[in-house]
Amino acid sequence: xxxxxxxxxxxxxxxxxxxxxxxxxxxxxxxxxxxxxxxxxxxxxxxxxxxxxxxxxxxxxxxxxxxxxxxxxxxxxxxxxxxxxxxxxxxxxxxxxxxxxxxxxxxxxxxxxxxxxxxxxxxxxxxxxxxxxxxxxxxxxxxxxxxxxxxxxxxxxxxxxxxxxxxxxxxxxxxxxxxxxxxxxxxxxxxxxxxxxxxxxxxxxxxxxxxxxxxxxxxxxxxxxxxxxxxxxxxxxxxxxxxxxxxxxxxxxxxxxxxxxxxxxxxxxxxxxxxxxxxxxxxxxxxxxxxxxxxxxxxxxxxxxxxxxxxxxxxxxxxxxxxxxxxxxxxxxxxxxxxxxxxxxxxxxxxxxxxxxxxxxxxxxxxxxxxxxxxxxxxxxxxxxxxxxxxxxxxxxxxxxxxxxxxxxxxxxxxxxxxxxxxxxxxxxxxxxxxxxxxxxxxxxxxxxxxxxxxxxxxxxxxxxxxxxxxxxxxxxxxxxxxxxxxxxxxxxxxxxx
Numbered sequence: 013x014x015x016x017x018x019x020x021x022x023x024x025x026x027x028x029x030x031x032x033x034x035x036x037x038x039x040x041x042x043x044x045x046x047x048x049x050x051x052x053x054x055x056x057x058x059x060x061x062x063x064x065x066x067x068x069x070x071x072x073x074x075x076x077x078x079x080x081x082x083x084x085x086x087x088x089x090x091x092x093x094x095x096x097x098x099x100x101x102x103x104x105x106x107x108x109x110x111x112x113x114x115x116x117x118x119x120x121x122x123x124x125x126x127x128x129x130x131x132x133x134x135x136x137x138x139x140x141x142x143x144x145x146x147x148x149x150x151x152x153x154x155x156x157x158x159x160x161x162x163x164x165x166x167x168x169x170x171x172x173x174x175x176x177x178x179x180x181x182x183x184x185x186x187x188x189x190x191x192x193x194x195x196x197x198x199x200x201x202x203x204x205x206x207x208x209x210x211x212x213x214x215x216x217x218x219x220x221x222x223x224x225x226x227x228x229x230x231x232x233x234x235x236x237x238x239x240x241x242x243x244x245x246x247x248x249x250x251x252x253x254x255x256x257x258x259x260x261x262x263x264x265x266x267x268x269x270x271x272x273x274x275x276x277x278x279x280x281x282x283x284x285x286x287x288x289x290x291x292x293x294x295x296x297x298x299x300x301x302x303x304x305x306x307x308x309x310x311x312x313x314x315x316x317x318x319x320x321x322x323x324x325x326x327x328x329x330x331x332x333x334x335x336x337x338x339x340x341x342x343x344x345x346x347x348x349x350x351x352x353x354x355x356x357x358x359x360x361x362x363x364x365x366x367x368x369x370x371x372x373x374x375x376x377x378x379x380x381x382x383x384x385x386x387x388x389x390x391x392x393x394x395x396x397x398x399x400x401x402x403x404x405x406x407x408x409x410x411x412x413x414x415x416x417x418x419x420x421x422x423x424x425x426x427x428x429x430x431x432x433x434x435x436x437x438x439x440x441x442x443x444x445x446x447x448x449x450x451x452x453x454x455x456x457x458x459x460x461x462x463x464x465x466x467x468x469x470x471x472x473x474x475x476x477x478x479x480x481x482x483x484x485x486x487x488x489x490x491x492x493x494x495x496x497x498x499x500x501x502x503x504x505x506x507x508x509x510x
Contacts, residue, residue, distance in 0.1 A: 015039065016102040016175065018095070020109040021046045021084075022118075024141050024245035025069040026203050027076045029166040031139040032108040039106050042175045043098065044077050046070060048088045053189045055117055057373035057381075060191035061198045061343045065377055067183065068201030069244050076203060082173035086180040091121055092128045099132055102176060107134050110141040110245075113292045115381045116299065142249045143285040144292050144382075155492060158285055162253040198343035198377050199240055206241035210252060213237065214259045221273035228335060229418040231346035236277065239344075239378035242284070253281050288382030290489050298385045299366070302489075303396025303481055305472050310358070314367040321455050322357050323371050325422075328447070328454035330435050331409025332356055334422035341422075343377030348412070352403040354391035359402045359465035360456050365392040393469045396482040397490060400469055402462045409435035425450045 017039035019032055025046075027033055036042045053063060074084040087094045098104055107129055112118055129136040140146070143158035186192070199205070213221075213236040224234035241247040256277050263270035291297050301307050321327045325336030335353055339345045345353070350372070357368040369388040373379045393400045413419050416434045420427045426434060426446070433440035438447060438454060447453040472478065 015105040016041045016043055017106040017108060018043045018045050018098060018104055020095075020107060021073065022109060022112050022245075023114070023243065024110045024248075025066075025073045026206075026246050026248065027073070027080065028169040028203075029248040029251050030110075030169075031141065031167055032110050032137075033170060034167050035137065035139065036106070036108045037170050037173055040174070042082065042173050043102070043104075043178055044082050044084045044173070044175070045094075045098070046073075046084060046086045047091050047094055048086060048181075048183060049091060049121070050088065050184070050189055051090070052117055052121075053191060055115065056370040057115060057379065058191065059195075059374035059379075060186045060193045061195035061375075061377045062379060063186045063189065063191050064195075065198065065201035065240055066244060068205070069203070069246050070183075072202035072204055072246070076169070077173070080170050080173050082175055083177050084180070085178040086183060088181040088184065092124050095125065095128060095134075096132070098178070099134060102178075104134060107136040109136070109138055111138045111144070111146060113144055113288050113382050116295065119295050141245065142288065144288050146292065148289065148293055151488070151490065151492060154286075154289065155282075158282065162250050162281075164250065166248070166250055166254065193374065195341065195343045195377070197341050199237065201240065201244065201246065203246045206238065206246040209241065210236065210238050210247060210255055214255060218273050218277065219269045222269065222276045225276070225346060226348045227412050227418075228338060228346050228349045229413065231348075232342075232344070235346060237344070239380070243378045243380040249281060249285065253278065256281065284380075284383060286491055287386040288380065290386045291382035293488065297389070298381065301394040302389050302485060303394060303478070305396065305475060305478050305481065306394040309394065309468065309472060310362055310364040312364060312366075314363045315361070318361045318455060319363055319367060319371075321452070322353075322361055322363065322368065326452050327356070327361075327456075328438075328452040329356070329405045329458070330419050330423055330426060330437065330451075331413055332405040334413075334419045337422040338418070339372075339375050343375065345376075349408075350387070351391050351401070352405060352408050354388060355401065355403040356405050358392035359469075360405070360458060360461040362461070362465060365389060365394065395485070396473075396478065397485045400466070402466060404458060404462065406435050406458055423451070 017036045019036040019042055021044065024030060024032070052058065070084070070086065077084045095107065112122065126136060140161070143161045145154065145157060148154065217233055218236065220230070221234050224230035238247055238252060242249060242252065256274055260271070260274040260278070263274060265271065323336070325333035325340070327333055332353065335345060335349045354368065354372065357363045358365060365388045369385065372388070373384055376384070389395050390398045391401070409419060416431055419434055426437060429437055429440060437443055437451065
């Protein structure tokens with residue numbers, strides 16, 4: 013019997029443009045393996061909507077592997093124990109996988125797997141599946157390396173695979189893992205859904221992407237909506253980039269919106285890798301303020317009433333509440349509104365990002381740790397290297413929902429309010445008929461809370477040594493100014509409206 017190579021699928025649930033699977037096939041016999049780890053799904057950033065999406069992805073992956081003669085083996089339990097069991101049962105000599113920039117839990121798990129492989133004489137080869145670079149020494153050349161990676165030819169799916177038919181474990185239901193959240197309008201997972209989604213964006217929905225992405229109502233259709241597929245790897249960033257470039261060539265010079273929208277799409281894909289690189293370079297970004305001067309800025313023990321109101325969309329700030337209720341029901345929100353809901357938590361309600369960040373992580377079907385924790389900190393003002401932006405949730409309501417359609421859809425209790433008072437029901441002459449009866453009174457005075465928060469954050473920036481540390485962070489994590497258009501300067505706000 014020849015040696016066996018395990019191809020360990022993680023957040024790369026496809027067989028096309030899969031470098032690890034290609035290399036595994038060269039070794040001869042291949043065992044495609046997915047390890048469903050209950051401890052991972054019991055973390056405070058995991059949710060039922062993500063788990064449901066995962067199971068749909070695994071279903072498509074299993075079908076695609078069967079089409080090339082292989083069986084996907086799904087095992088439930090601890091990764092090291094499962095890998096050791098397979099090593100003993102088969103002559104496993106090689107373990108192949110893609111590099112993963114995940115949360116702290118997966119980082120520590122991979123360290124344990126690395127120790128196991130070294131101790132058992134198994135060669136573990138990890139290959140990049142994006143432009144994120146392990147052990148990056150400098151950001152100076154990162155952008156050129158990224159451009160080179162995404163323009164390399166995509167890897168074709170294997171035509172045939174040979175290996176053992178190793179039985180799978182029974183996959184637990186979400187409730188058995190303690191995942192009970194309800195998300196009736198979440199996106200569907202799987203490779204086929206990914207291909208349909210990007211095709212409809214590039215050929216139909218994306219024409220007004222550049223102009224509509226800031227609206228929570230229009231953005232739901234105009235944005236690509238491929239973010240959960242990139243997060244779970246049913247679509248590679250290289251596939252998405254090249255599909256976008258082909259579409260850019262087709263619409264070059266067009267004045268109907270397509271050309272500009274495709275340029276914006278490319279810049280968002282580049283920003284995605286840029287921010288994941290931050291977590292790769294600094295794994296404790298999930299738990300510690302990027303700039304240490306902000307560690308004691310907000311109370312470590314959050315105000316429970318404020319946290320609950322913020323989490324459930326019952327703050328008494330209509331547009332904000334509509335955004336949170338929409339997110340809860342759909343698992344998605346356009347990026348500008350993601351920034352706003354985080355800013356309201358951090359500035360107006362003065363809640364620490366380590367209390368609110370996990371809540372949003374669970375609500376996002378497309379939760380991507382590298383983007384999420386970088387953005388949570390950016391919108392909380394704790395990076396020390398980004399502009400402080402305190403979104404006014406009332407003004408955002410007027411700007412992004414001028415007709416009130418979005419607000420009324422998610423807050424039907426306010427549907428009969430006059431347009432002039434929808435975003436500020438406390439200004440209505442009959443407010444006493446509504447506030448704290450069918451809809452809560454505002455939990456804070458928006459203007460006063462923002463003013464106080466701004467003073468506190470800027471006070472930290474004036475402390476001795478702050479600028480020196482901020483300069484070091486820019487050198488390590490900041491993007492580099494480029495001559496080509498479409499890539500923002502290091503300190504500019506950006507959008508991931510994928």
